[in-house]
Amino acid sequence: MAIFFYFRFHFYNMYDIIGDVHGQASILKKLLLEIGYQKSGTGYVHPERKAVFVGDFINRGPEIKKTIRIIRSMVENGNALAVLGNHEINAIIYYLKFKTGDPLVKSSNKNFFALFKTISQFSGNADEFLDHLKWMRTLPLYLDMGDFRVVHACWSQPAIDFVKENIPAGKIKKSVFREIYRNSKSGIGKHIWTLSKGVDFTLPGDLKIISNKGVSPRTFRMRWWEKPQGKTFEEMSFESKFSLPDYTIPQQIIPENYVYPEDAPIVFFGHYCRGRGPHIVKSNICCVDSCVNGTKKLTAYRWNGEKTLNKENLVQVGR
Template sequence: MYDIIGDVHGHAQLLKKLLLELGYEKTDGGYSHPDRKAVFVGDFINRGPQIRKTIRIIRKMVESGNALAVLGNHEVNIIISYLKDKKGNPLVKPPLKNFLSGLKTFNEFADAPEEWQSNLRWLRTLPLFLDLDGIRVVHACWSDLAVEFVKNNLPPGKIKKEVFKKIYKSPGSELAKNIWLLTKGLQFKMPGDLKIINNKGVSPRSFRMRWWEDPKGKTFEELSFESKFSLPEYTVPPEITPESLPYPPDAPIVFFGHYCRGNGPHIIKANICCLDGCIVGKKTLLAYRWNGETSLNPENLVKIQKISPSKTL
């Protein structure tokens, strides 16, 4: 059976507490359980205070057979940020934009370049999705078409550097679109002549969508799966209603992270679960203990939260 663990983002101490809570013990092969295996949904690097320790824990568990892990958008971006062009110069030129979140990771490995290069090679051995016996795991969005594209166009095993180069240099390619769909999900982009104001007084030009929902007749807020803001209850005009990726109720349970659901809910439907507890903001790390069920059980959610000193008074 599997324990699926949400976005860790460099919070090694909380990860250790969660693993112990789940019944894992520290052994020569890292943390292990006699009957279960951990599954990480990606985004275990960047942002947190113990990125190096986090990678060591997860990598050791994966390499010893005690865990599985998929790539998240943060891992994909960090791999890209270290690529070089034919002249040996960095492929990514300033301004870094999407790569700024990797600075903490860069700094933690500044005195250990060989260890970091080894980790980069290891990251490329991780899959973009897992279709296991009874459950599916992906970082942001399950798309049957994207999964089939990856199966048909990427050979099994370590992903070649050329793949990541193409993602960066040809963002409009089918390769890039399908990999970003799996690791970043669907984004609704506002038409240039449409302006709506969120609850923070800002007019967003895009927002993360509930990719599994039929968008017809929904309001902007009902279509949104944002955690940073809420949108008005205006019905999305049919002329700009986006495509979605409906997830059938009889499909296997799918677990993902990415969406920073600090306030929940985490079980979205009977077979859809988002395990990103927003560890950076809420200091919450989530896991789901899957025991073979075909319908998600709220009692199987496990939460570990860091309590600030002010809350203990």
């Protein structure tokens, strides 16, 4: 059964792709005003442009409630588009229950710790947050606009094709999220996490590194758009928290990876916390996440129909 997350709009031909907001409503409002959006009775609106949010608008920041309200209002009134990020997916999963009424998630792990800040900010407004979760289930996992694409973490064509064939159109059913939680490494779970979290490279057991938090991670986020053959660990890393050794990755431990073609449409994504940049990493690859809770800066790319990314179209505002 096909799912149609392919969008082509004829009225709008200019878009502003906005990075992970993570509860920083004040910075988001400042950015929107900076790039010409005006506050109206239906939220922030631009006479000629439409905003596109790459996901991860909840958790971490001090104004999560306001952030959701701004983005949801823009989407519902036709002034913006948005895709699901891994933080929204985790929130949906966290509130799921079995038919018996028992919670699906019985013990929290690191994927849900960030959610507690969101829950705290909705204290006394639990019904509102549950309504937001229903709305989140109406958001797509990716957008294919023809001339450009948007996904939260990784444009994997096999994952895109799987989603098209296996998830019905419209609001995503709760059963899909239950399956994501139960089977994260196969089927629907594997493909949706690829789109929303990217490709994690598991380090060999004899390779030990230390992150900026003093811990020794066992995986790193890789440059999913490149061929890993013949590359070093550092060359394939798209991490912001630690560096990796400059020696070639052994062929036998290279993970499954989707290489993004150089002649494919521009793809925009977030997720990778590029506080120091660069945001444009190839002529058709752009990460608009600028670690808003660390740098206090939010990044947008103003797409005007170009086939090749232009660094002059990047806009960044801070607190």
